[in-house]
Amino acid sequence: MTQGSDFVSPRQVARAIGVSESSLKRWCDQGLIATTRTAGGHRKMAISEVLRYLRETNQKPVLPEILGLPSTSESADIGLVRSGPLLVEALMTGDEVLARQVVFDLFLAKHSLSEIFDTVIAVAFREIGVRWACQLAEVYQERRACEIAQHVLFDLRRVQQVHEGNKRAIGGTIEGDHYALSSAMAELVLRDTGFSTTSLGTSIPFASLIEAIRQTKPDLFWLSVSHIRDGIDFIAEFARMSQACHSTGTALAVGGRALTDELRSRMKYSAFCDTMQHLEAFATIIVAQRT
Numbered sequence: 001m002t003q004g005s006d007f008v009s010p011r012q013v014a015r016a017i018g019v020s021e022s023s024l025k026r027w028c029d030q031g032l033i034a035t036t037r038t039a040g041g042h043r044k045m046a047i048s049e050v051l052r053y054l055r056e057t058n059q060k061p062v063l064p065e066i067l068g069l070p071s072t073s074e075s076a077d078i079g080l081v082r083s084g085p086l087l088v089e090a091l092m093t094g095d096e097v098l099a100r101q102v103v104f105d106l107f108l109a110k111h112s113l114s115e116i117f118d119t120v121i122a123v124a125f126r127e128i129g130v131r132w133a134c135q136l137a138e139v140y141q142e143r144r145a146c147e148i149a150q151h152v153l154f155d156l157r158r159v160q161q162v163h164e165g166n167k168r169a170i171g172g173t174i175e176g177d178h179y180a181l182s183s184a185m186a187e188l189v190l191r192d193t194g195f196s197t198t199s200l201g202t203s204i205p206f207a208s209l210i211e212a213i214r215q216t217k218p219d220l221f222w223l224s225v226s227h228i229r230d231g232i233d234f235i236a237e238f239a240r241m242s243q244a245c246h247s248t249g250t251a252l253a254v255g256g257r258a259l260t261d262e263l264r265s266r267m268k269y270s271a272f273c274d275t276m277q278h279l280e281a282f283a284t285i286i287v288a289q290r291t
Protein backbone atom coordinates (compact mmCIF):
# COMPACT_ATOMS: atom_id res chain seq x y z
CA MET A 1 0.00 0.00 0.00
CA THR A 2 1.39 3.42 -0.85
CA GLN A 3 0.47 6.59 0.97
CA GLY A 4 -0.73 10.03 0.02
CA SER A 5 1.95 12.52 -0.92
CA ASP A 6 1.73 14.81 2.16
CA PHE A 7 4.31 13.94 4.79
CA VAL A 8 5.01 15.04 8.36
CA SER A 9 7.86 14.44 10.79
CA PRO A 10 7.56 12.23 13.91
CA ARG A 11 7.83 15.37 16.04
CA GLN A 12 4.86 16.95 14.26
CA VAL A 13 2.82 13.76 14.59
CA ALA A 14 3.67 13.46 18.30
CA ARG A 15 2.45 17.02 18.86
CA ALA A 16 -0.65 16.47 16.75
CA ILE A 17 -1.64 13.32 18.67
CA GLY A 18 -0.51 14.63 22.05
CA VAL A 19 2.06 11.95 22.91
CA SER A 20 5.80 12.04 23.50
CA GLU A 21 8.12 11.70 20.54
CA SER A 22 9.67 8.59 22.09
CA SER A 23 6.26 6.87 22.35
CA LEU A 24 5.60 7.71 18.76
CA LYS A 25 8.94 6.34 17.62
CA ARG A 26 8.22 3.14 19.57
CA TRP A 27 4.91 2.73 17.70
CA CYS A 28 6.78 3.18 14.45
CA ASP A 29 9.40 0.61 15.46
CA GLN A 30 6.55 -1.80 16.28
CA GLY A 31 5.22 -1.25 12.76
CA LEU A 32 1.98 0.35 13.99
CA ILE A 33 2.55 3.40 11.80
CA ALA A 34 4.43 2.97 8.54
CA THR A 35 7.28 5.40 7.94
CA THR A 36 9.66 6.21 5.15
CA ARG A 37 12.95 8.10 5.24
CA THR A 38 13.92 11.44 3.80
CA ALA A 39 17.00 11.67 1.56
CA GLY A 40 18.91 12.68 4.71
CA GLY A 41 17.78 9.49 6.51
CA HIS A 42 15.17 11.11 8.80
CA ARG A 43 11.86 9.40 9.40
CA LYS A 44 8.74 10.84 7.80
CA MET A 45 5.12 9.72 7.76
CA ALA A 46 2.33 10.15 5.27
CA ILE A 47 -0.62 12.07 6.73
CA SER A 48 -2.94 9.44 5.25
CA GLU A 49 -1.08 6.76 7.22
CA VAL A 50 -1.28 8.75 10.47
CA LEU A 51 -5.03 9.16 9.93
CA ARG A 52 -5.45 5.46 9.21
CA TYR A 53 -3.76 4.72 12.52
CA LEU A 54 -5.89 7.25 14.42
CA ARG A 55 -9.11 5.94 12.87
CA GLU A 56 -8.22 2.32 13.63
CA THR A 57 -7.30 3.06 17.23
CA ASN A 58 -10.24 5.41 17.85
CA GLN A 59 -8.00 8.36 18.63
CA LYS A 60 -8.61 11.99 17.83
CA PRO A 61 -5.73 14.37 17.18
CA VAL A 62 -5.42 17.06 19.85
CA LEU A 63 -3.81 19.50 17.40
CA PRO A 64 -5.33 18.41 14.06
CA GLU A 65 -4.13 21.60 12.33
CA ILE A 66 -0.60 20.16 12.32
CA LEU A 67 -1.88 17.40 10.03
CA GLY A 68 -3.62 19.95 7.86
CA LEU A 69 -7.02 19.02 9.32
CA PRO A 70 -9.65 21.41 10.64
CA SER A 71 -9.75 21.74 14.42
CA THR A 72 -12.24 19.28 15.91
CA SER A 73 -15.66 20.87 16.08
CA GLU A 74 -18.26 20.83 18.82
CA SER A 75 -20.07 18.39 16.55
CA ALA A 76 -17.45 15.67 17.14
CA ASP A 77 -19.14 12.27 17.52
CA ILE A 78 -22.67 13.52 16.94
CA GLY A 79 -23.13 10.89 14.26
CA LEU A 80 -24.32 10.84 10.68
CA VAL A 81 -27.93 11.88 11.19
CA ARG A 82 -27.28 14.89 13.40
CA SER A 83 -24.37 16.06 11.26
CA GLY A 84 -26.70 16.67 8.31
CA PRO A 85 -28.47 19.82 9.57
CA LEU A 86 -25.16 21.23 10.80
CA LEU A 87 -23.64 20.74 7.36
CA VAL A 88 -26.65 22.41 5.71
CA GLU A 89 -26.17 25.46 7.91
CA ALA A 90 -22.43 25.54 7.25
CA LEU A 91 -23.03 25.33 3.49
CA MET A 92 -25.85 27.87 3.49
CA THR A 93 -23.87 30.43 5.48
CA GLY A 94 -20.66 29.80 3.56
CA ASP A 95 -18.84 28.57 6.66
CA GLU A 96 -16.18 26.45 5.01
CA VAL A 97 -14.30 25.77 8.24
CA LEU A 98 -17.39 24.28 9.87
CA ALA A 99 -18.22 22.25 6.76
CA ARG A 100 -14.74 20.73 6.79
CA GLN A 101 -14.99 20.05 10.53
CA VAL A 102 -18.32 18.25 10.20
CA VAL A 103 -17.05 15.98 7.44
CA PHE A 104 -13.65 15.31 9.00
CA ASP A 105 -15.19 14.53 12.39
CA LEU A 106 -17.25 11.83 10.70
CA PHE A 107 -14.21 10.58 8.80
CA LEU A 108 -12.17 10.34 12.01
CA ALA A 109 -15.11 8.59 13.69
CA LYS A 110 -14.53 5.79 11.15
CA HIS A 111 -17.51 6.39 8.89
CA SER A 112 -16.75 5.32 5.34
CA LEU A 113 -16.59 7.98 2.65
CA SER A 114 -19.51 6.37 0.82
CA GLU A 115 -21.66 6.59 3.95
CA ILE A 116 -20.71 10.23 4.57
CA PHE A 117 -21.46 11.07 0.93
CA ASP A 118 -24.84 9.31 0.77
CA THR A 119 -26.23 10.08 4.17
CA VAL A 120 -24.79 13.49 4.96
CA ILE A 121 -23.48 15.45 1.97
CA ALA A 122 -26.03 14.36 -0.67
CA VAL A 123 -28.85 14.76 1.86
CA ALA A 124 -27.61 18.27 2.71
CA PHE A 125 -27.67 19.19 -0.99
CA ARG A 126 -31.18 17.81 -1.36
CA GLU A 127 -32.25 20.18 1.42
CA ILE A 128 -30.41 23.07 -0.28
CA GLY A 129 -32.21 22.16 -3.53
CA VAL A 130 -35.57 22.31 -1.77
CA ARG A 131 -34.73 25.69 -0.26
CA TRP A 132 -33.61 26.96 -3.66
CA ALA A 133 -36.85 25.73 -5.29
CA CYS A 134 -38.88 27.42 -2.52
CA GLN A 135 -36.85 30.61 -2.96
CA LEU A 136 -35.44 30.25 0.53
CA ALA A 137 -31.91 30.11 -0.82
CA GLU A 138 -30.18 32.43 -3.24
CA VAL A 139 -28.49 31.03 -6.33
CA TYR A 140 -25.17 32.31 -5.01
CA GLN A 141 -25.68 30.32 -1.81
CA GLU A 142 -26.25 27.13 -3.78
CA ARG A 143 -23.18 27.72 -5.98
CA ARG A 144 -21.04 28.65 -2.98
CA ALA A 145 -22.16 25.48 -1.23
CA CYS A 146 -20.94 23.47 -4.25
CA GLU A 147 -17.59 25.24 -4.17
CA ILE A 148 -17.18 24.48 -0.48
CA ALA A 149 -18.17 20.84 -0.96
CA GLN A 150 -15.63 20.50 -3.75
CA HIS A 151 -12.90 21.86 -1.48
CA VAL A 152 -13.89 19.36 1.21
CA LEU A 153 -13.80 16.49 -1.29
CA PHE A 154 -10.36 17.64 -2.39
CA ASP A 155 -9.20 17.64 1.25
CA LEU A 156 -10.50 14.11 1.69
CA ARG A 157 -8.65 13.03 -1.44
CA ARG A 158 -5.44 14.41 0.05
CA VAL A 159 -5.66 12.34 3.21
CA GLN A 160 -7.09 9.25 1.58
CA GLN A 161 -5.11 6.02 1.72
CA VAL A 162 -4.11 5.06 -1.78
CA HIS A 163 -3.81 1.37 -2.55
CA GLU A 164 -1.32 -0.02 -5.00
CA GLY A 165 -3.90 -1.93 -6.98
CA ASN A 166 -3.66 -2.66 -10.66
CA LYS A 167 -7.29 -1.84 -11.43
CA ARG A 168 -7.88 1.43 -13.22
CA ALA A 169 -11.05 3.50 -13.41
CA ILE A 170 -11.95 6.61 -15.34
CA GLY A 171 -15.19 8.55 -15.46
CA GLY A 172 -17.07 11.81 -15.61
CA THR A 173 -20.31 13.37 -16.84
CA ILE A 174 -21.82 13.85 -20.31
CA GLU A 175 -22.03 17.06 -22.32
CA GLY A 176 -24.47 19.52 -20.74
CA ASP A 177 -24.23 17.86 -17.32
CA HIS A 178 -22.39 20.30 -15.07
CA TYR A 179 -22.97 18.42 -11.83
CA ALA A 180 -19.48 17.93 -10.40
CA LEU A 181 -20.03 16.56 -6.89
CA SER A 182 -21.50 13.14 -7.67
CA SER A 183 -18.73 12.32 -10.13
CA ALA A 184 -16.04 13.52 -7.71
CA MET A 185 -17.58 11.36 -4.99
CA ALA A 186 -17.58 8.32 -7.29
CA GLU A 187 -13.88 8.86 -7.89
CA LEU A 188 -13.06 9.00 -4.17
CA VAL A 189 -15.14 5.91 -3.43
CA LEU A 190 -13.36 3.96 -6.18
CA ARG A 191 -9.99 5.08 -4.82
CA ASP A 192 -11.09 3.84 -1.41
CA THR A 193 -11.80 0.39 -2.79
CA GLY A 194 -8.35 0.16 -4.36
CA PHE A 195 -8.78 1.53 -7.88
CA SER A 196 -6.32 3.99 -9.34
CA THR A 197 -8.57 6.63 -10.84
CA THR A 198 -8.58 9.45 -13.35
CA SER A 199 -11.50 11.83 -13.41
CA LEU A 200 -12.23 13.29 -16.83
CA GLY A 201 -14.36 16.06 -15.33
CA THR A 202 -17.81 17.30 -16.35
CA SER A 203 -19.73 18.03 -19.56
CA ILE A 204 -17.81 15.81 -21.96
CA PRO A 205 -19.26 14.84 -25.38
CA PHE A 206 -20.12 11.14 -25.63
CA ALA A 207 -17.75 10.76 -28.61
CA SER A 208 -14.87 11.96 -26.48
CA LEU A 209 -15.79 9.70 -23.56
CA ILE A 210 -15.85 6.76 -25.97
CA GLU A 211 -12.43 7.75 -27.29
CA ALA A 212 -11.10 7.86 -23.72
CA ILE A 213 -12.42 4.34 -23.12
CA ARG A 214 -10.89 3.02 -26.35
CA GLN A 215 -7.53 4.69 -25.71
CA THR A 216 -7.10 3.88 -22.02
CA LYS A 217 -9.05 0.59 -21.74
CA PRO A 218 -9.86 1.03 -18.03
CA ASP A 219 -11.20 -1.81 -15.88
CA LEU A 220 -14.14 0.38 -14.87
CA PHE A 221 -15.83 3.44 -16.28
CA TRP A 222 -18.13 5.49 -14.04
CA LEU A 223 -20.74 7.73 -15.56
CA SER A 224 -22.67 10.16 -13.39
CA VAL A 225 -25.87 11.38 -15.04
CA SER A 226 -27.58 14.27 -13.27
CA HIS A 227 -28.82 16.13 -16.35
CA ILE A 228 -29.85 14.89 -19.81
CA ARG A 229 -30.57 17.29 -22.65
CA ASP A 230 -32.41 14.88 -24.89
CA GLY A 231 -33.52 11.41 -23.82
CA ILE A 232 -33.59 9.90 -27.33
CA ASP A 233 -30.07 11.10 -28.19
CA PHE A 234 -28.90 9.97 -24.80
CA ILE A 235 -30.10 6.40 -25.33
CA ALA A 236 -28.48 6.18 -28.79
CA GLU A 237 -25.15 7.61 -27.62
CA PHE A 238 -25.15 5.61 -24.43
CA ALA A 239 -25.56 2.43 -26.51
CA ARG A 240 -22.34 3.32 -28.38
CA MET A 241 -20.54 3.90 -25.12
CA SER A 242 -21.81 0.61 -23.74
CA GLN A 243 -20.53 -1.13 -26.87
CA ALA A 244 -17.11 0.53 -26.45
CA CYS A 245 -16.96 -0.72 -22.86
CA HIS A 246 -17.92 -4.20 -24.01
CA SER A 247 -15.15 -4.30 -26.60
CA THR A 248 -12.48 -3.11 -24.13
CA GLY A 249 -13.67 -5.37 -21.29
CA THR A 250 -14.55 -2.33 -19.19
CA ALA A 251 -17.20 -2.56 -16.47
CA LEU A 252 -19.67 0.30 -16.85
CA ALA A 253 -21.07 1.69 -13.58
CA VAL A 254 -23.77 4.32 -13.90
CA GLY A 255 -25.73 6.42 -11.44
CA GLY A 256 -27.38 9.78 -11.03
CA ARG A 257 -30.73 11.43 -10.51
CA ALA A 258 -31.47 11.86 -14.24
CA LEU A 259 -31.59 8.11 -14.90
CA THR A 260 -35.29 7.35 -14.65
CA ASP A 261 -36.65 3.79 -14.64
CA GLU A 262 -37.84 4.36 -18.20
CA LEU A 263 -34.36 5.32 -19.43
CA ARG A 264 -32.70 2.58 -17.47
CA SER A 265 -34.90 -0.07 -19.04
CA ARG A 266 -33.36 0.90 -22.39
CA MET A 267 -29.74 1.02 -21.25
CA LYS A 268 -27.08 -1.70 -21.04
CA TYR A 269 -24.59 -1.34 -18.17
CA SER A 270 -22.70 -3.49 -15.69
CA ALA A 271 -24.16 -1.83 -12.60
CA PHE A 272 -26.67 0.88 -11.80
CA CYS A 273 -25.95 2.48 -8.44
CA ASP A 274 -28.51 4.48 -6.48
CA THR A 275 -25.83 5.39 -4.01
CA MET A 276 -22.09 5.59 -3.48
CA GLN A 277 -22.44 2.63 -1.12
CA HIS A 278 -23.75 0.58 -4.07
CA LEU A 279 -20.73 1.63 -6.11
CA GLU A 280 -18.43 0.65 -3.28
CA ALA A 281 -20.00 -2.81 -3.09
CA PHE A 282 -19.73 -3.32 -6.86
CA ALA A 283 -16.15 -2.00 -7.09
CA THR A 284 -15.02 -4.17 -4.19
CA ILE A 285 -15.98 -7.27 -6.16
CA ILE A 286 -14.05 -6.11 -9.22
CA VAL A 287 -10.95 -5.30 -7.19
CA ALA A 288 -11.10 -8.75 -5.58
CA GLN A 289 -11.11 -10.44 -9.00
CA ARG A 290 -7.76 -11.54 -10.36
CA THR A 291 -6.53 -10.00 -13.58
Ligand code: B12
Nearest residue numbers: 118122125126129133178179180182224227255256273279
Ligand atom coordinates in the same frame (compact mmCIF):
# COMPACT_ATOMS: atom_id res chain seq x y z
C1 B12 B 1 -25.97 22.02 -6.97
C2 B12 B 1 -27.08 21.92 -7.96
C3 B12 B 1 -26.88 22.44 -9.25
C4 B12 B 1 -25.53 23.01 -9.72
C5 B12 B 1 -24.39 21.96 -9.73
C6 B12 B 1 -23.04 22.68 -9.68
C7 B12 B 1 -21.88 21.77 -9.56
N1 B12 B 1 -20.72 22.38 -9.67
O1 B12 B 1 -21.97 20.57 -9.36
C8 B12 B 1 -25.86 23.55 -11.13
C9 B12 B 1 -25.60 25.05 -11.16
C10 B12 B 1 -25.12 22.89 -12.30
C11 B12 B 1 -27.34 23.23 -11.28
C12 B12 B 1 -28.03 23.57 -12.40
C13 B12 B 1 -29.36 23.26 -12.64
N2 B12 B 1 -30.21 22.71 -11.76
CO1 B12 B 1 -29.64 21.93 -10.07
N3 B12 B 1 -29.34 21.30 -8.35
C14 B12 B 1 -28.29 21.30 -7.59
C15 B12 B 1 -28.62 20.60 -6.25
C16 B12 B 1 -28.91 21.66 -5.21
C17 B12 B 1 -27.57 19.67 -5.72
C18 B12 B 1 -27.06 18.63 -6.74
C19 B12 B 1 -25.90 17.88 -6.16
O2 B12 B 1 -24.75 18.04 -6.55
N4 B12 B 1 -26.16 17.02 -5.16
C20 B12 B 1 -25.12 16.21 -4.50
C21 B12 B 1 -25.03 14.84 -5.14
C22 B12 B 1 -23.84 14.08 -4.64
O3 B12 B 1 -26.19 14.13 -4.77
P1 B12 B 1 -27.05 13.32 -5.83
O4 B12 B 1 -27.02 13.97 -7.14
O5 B12 B 1 -28.34 13.03 -5.19
O6 B12 B 1 -26.19 11.99 -6.00
C23 B12 B 1 -26.36 10.86 -5.15
C24 B12 B 1 -27.01 9.68 -5.86
O7 B12 B 1 -27.88 10.09 -6.89
C25 B12 B 1 -25.88 8.85 -6.36
N5 B12 B 1 -25.24 9.17 -7.63
C26 B12 B 1 -25.31 10.29 -8.37
N6 B12 B 1 -24.53 10.18 -9.45
C27 B12 B 1 -23.92 9.01 -9.40
C28 B12 B 1 -23.00 8.43 -10.25
C29 B12 B 1 -22.49 7.18 -9.95
C30 B12 B 1 -21.46 6.55 -10.86
C31 B12 B 1 -22.94 6.54 -8.78
C32 B12 B 1 -22.38 5.24 -8.43
C33 B12 B 1 -23.88 7.11 -7.92
C34 B12 B 1 -24.37 8.35 -8.24
O8 B12 B 1 -24.91 9.01 -5.34
C35 B12 B 1 -24.94 10.36 -4.84
C36 B12 B 1 -24.64 10.35 -3.35
O9 B12 B 1 -25.61 9.62 -2.65
C37 B12 B 1 -29.91 19.80 -6.66
C38 B12 B 1 -30.81 19.40 -5.53
C39 B12 B 1 -30.90 17.88 -5.39
N7 B12 B 1 -32.01 17.38 -4.99
O10 B12 B 1 -30.00 17.16 -5.70
C40 B12 B 1 -30.53 20.74 -7.70
C41 B12 B 1 -31.48 20.18 -8.74
C42 B12 B 1 -31.02 18.82 -9.23
N8 B12 B 1 -31.35 21.15 -9.83
C43 B12 B 1 -32.47 21.42 -10.43
C44 B12 B 1 -32.62 22.31 -11.54
C45 B12 B 1 -34.03 22.63 -11.95
C46 B12 B 1 -31.50 22.83 -12.20
C47 B12 B 1 -31.48 23.66 -13.49
C48 B12 B 1 -32.43 23.16 -14.58
C49 B12 B 1 -31.78 25.11 -13.05
C50 B12 B 1 -31.90 26.10 -14.18
N9 B12 B 1 -33.09 26.54 -14.38
O11 B12 B 1 -30.92 26.40 -14.81
C51 B12 B 1 -30.02 23.58 -13.94
C52 B12 B 1 -29.74 22.46 -14.98
C53 B12 B 1 -28.23 22.25 -15.11
C54 B12 B 1 -27.65 21.42 -16.16
N10 B12 B 1 -27.73 21.76 -17.41
O12 B12 B 1 -26.96 20.44 -15.84
C55 B12 B 1 -33.61 20.65 -9.82
C56 B12 B 1 -34.05 19.49 -10.72
C57 B12 B 1 -35.54 19.32 -10.69
C58 B12 B 1 -36.00 18.17 -11.56
N11 B12 B 1 -37.25 18.07 -11.72
O13 B12 B 1 -35.25 17.38 -12.06
C59 B12 B 1 -33.05 20.25 -8.41
C60 B12 B 1 -33.57 18.92 -7.86
C61 B12 B 1 -33.38 21.39 -7.43
C62 B12 B 1 -34.84 21.45 -7.07
N12 B12 B 1 -35.20 21.07 -5.88
O14 B12 B 1 -35.64 21.83 -7.86
N13 B12 B 1 -27.84 22.60 -10.20
